[in-house]
Amino acid sequence: MAEIRLHNTMGGETEAFVPLRAGEVRMYTCGPTVYDYAHIGNFRTFVFQDILRRFLKLRGFKMLHVMNLTDVDDRIIANAAAAGVGIREYTEKFVQAFFADCKVLSIESPEHWIRATDHIEDMVKLIERLQKKSFTYDGEGSIYYRIAKFPAYGKLSQIDVAGIQAGARVDNDRYEKESARDFALWKAPKPGEHFWETEIGAGRPGWHIECSAMAMKYLGETLDIHTGGIDLSFPHHENEIAQSEAATGKTFARYWMHAEHLLVEGEKMSKSLGNFYTLRDLFAKGYKPSALRFALASVPYRKQLNFTFDGLQQAASSVERLRNFADRLAMGKFPAGVSKEMVGRIAQAAEEFDAGLSDDLNTARGLAAAFDLVRDMNIAMDKNAVFQGDVAGAREFLGNFDRVFAVLEDNDGEMLRALGYGGPDTSGDDADIEKLVAERQAARQRRDFAASDRIRKELAERGIILEDSKDGGVRWKRK
RNA sequence: GGCGCGGUCGCCAAGUGGUAAGGCAAAGGUCUGCAAAACCUUUAUCGGCGGUUCGAUUCCGCCUCGCGCCUCCA
Known part of the structure; x- marks a missing residue:
């Protein structure tokens, strides 16, 4: 098997991946903010994370993977208030929708799916640690992080901190921070807003603190991998590093991986352009979950993915080709015996598949390895040159392939119905x-x-x- | 303005200092009662201009186009 190499945003290099504890990977992935249905851009990132997780498992690592659900933020508070319900009630619908979306896209459940609002105490404790070390200051009931105390700030995104001008933009709390770069750890309650009564005062957590607190609670003070969309590298992940490392004095995450965004028909996806799609939108148009998963997974995660309906159709056809091959293998009648050449060919494909994914999760290479084998074995089958003894190896290859890509099982229709996306019951x-x-x-x-x-x-x-x-x-x- | 990513066949997309994987689509063909599936054949000199080199798509410079971050947007 090839050495696994991953591109680390910290440092910008592609490096050999070696987890802190042999045989085990501790990974934290930034999940959705549940103020609405997640869109295909979100799922580009989540599918990437799933492919990463699945590949590491295929390589024998035990995964300890945590994904958070951000269920408290400005939009949630505003929307819940507008709807006249509590934030828990408001977010529940979208949490359940998100779970269903993940299932329908064959995204495996991480070991822990956790909510920010279940971990307020952990955040408060972390803030207290920072207070003791003077990394914080108060302002009208809010608590801010003092970036000037953390010289390494900016090391992830290589942002020039001097470029962020003091006073250029003051956040909604209307309090003059010491520096514009500083961010809120804890926000004082505004009239009528949901808040928690805690040791550090009444209020609600800032956005970044939840990930630091929860990641360290479940994964320890140093995690192996931390991932999210590219937009999170700054300021979110930068701030997580500042909080966590200031509190512990240890490296927070050893490998940072960020998924590029997707475009829709060559344009930035946005609600105003009307090219903003949820899974529900696509399924209502008749597209299959497997096609969407394939489309999202087939472009290597560090490259912008141009999502098009034509591309979705192409993905569906590609999935069909793979499934046809799998069926042919499953149902065909093969002569007794075994072919050394075929066994060797399959081993070669397995090696290429592994090499591709080991190369910073190069899914395009992994797919090419599979399609190459499909073609060669189809040719061989046409010539009756595939024998009973070859079939097990080929099935094992497909099995491993699908432990990562998860598109072979022909259950799109059932899944859509079972998860309530509708579609005719046939x-x-x-x-x-x-x-x-x-x-x-x-x-x-x-x-x-x-x-x-x-x-x-x-x-x-x-x-x-x-x-x-x-x-x-x-x-x-x-x- | 600062920082970063990318422009490879009609579409999607790998890749390497020595003349370019794979998928989809298209056309023709084989097979088939018909069809489907499968297979075969055909379709690129890698955004532009310079430079380095025996040789560059791959290295360097400039230009151009697209995108991202610098604003709690995956």
Whole structure:
């Protein structure tokens, strides 16, 4: 197996990945702010994180992975107030929607899914630690972080701190901070706003403190990997580093990984441009979850992904090709024996697949390794040069492939229905389809091709594709 | 303005100092009662201009275009 190399935003180099504790990876990923449905841009990042997680697991690492749900922030407070409900009640709907979205995209659950509002005490304790070390100052009930006390500030994003002009922008608390760069650890309550009564006063946490407090609570003071979207590198992650490292004196995270954003049809995704999509939007248009997952996963995470409907269609076709191959492998009849060449070819593909993903999660390379094998084995199968003894190895390859990419299982329709995204319930049609398929088979037997074709056409109109095999059998699938 | 990323076949997208993976799409063909699947063939000199080099898409410089961050937006 190849050495795993990952691009570390800290330092900007691609380095060998070696976790702190042998065989175990402690990873924290910044999750969504649950003030609305998550959009495909969010999921570009979450799918990347999932691919990373799955690949590390495939490589034998035990994962200890935490993803947070930010369920308190300005938008949530404002929206909840407008809706006349508490913030917990307001966010619950979007939390559940997010879980469903993850499931439908085959995003594995991390070991811990945690909410900010369940960890106020942990944040307060961390702020107290910072207070003791004089990294904070008070202002009208709020508590701020004094960046001037932390010389390493800016090391992640290589932001020139001097460039952030003091007083250029004062935050909503309207309090004159010592420096514009400083950020709130704790915000004093505003009239009518939700707040917590704590040892450090009444109020609510600033945005950044939750990740520091929760990451260290579950993963220890030094984690292996911390990831998020590229936009989070500054100021969010920079501030997390400042808080955490000031409190502990230790390196907070050893590898920082950031996913590039996606564009939609070449333009920045934004609500005003009307190119802002949630999963629900896409599924309502008839696109499959597997196609979306493939589209999001196929472009290496550090490259901007231009999301297009044409591309989504292409992804669907690519998934089809892989599934067709898997079916052929599963259902084909192979002669007894084993082919040394084929065994070697499969081993080579496995090596290439691993090398691609080991190379900073180069999914395009990993996919190419799979498609190369698909083509070569299709050729071999056409020539009857694949034997029973070769099949297990090929299946193992596909199994490993899908432990990372998770697109082979043909359950898009069921999943959409089960998770409440709607779509026609066709599960009851199977018996009916089987019956028509049998009728057609009978017609073919008596060489009544007019009748046979009539049934093919009828089924086609219902989205059913029939494939006759050489041995007289027939396989059907939904489009 | 400061910092950073990127412009490779119609679309998506790898990659290397020595003449460019893979997927989708298109056209033609093989197979098939018809079809589907599969296979075969065809389709690029790598944004532009210079430089370094025996040789650059790959290194350097300039230009140009797109994008991101510098504002609690993944």
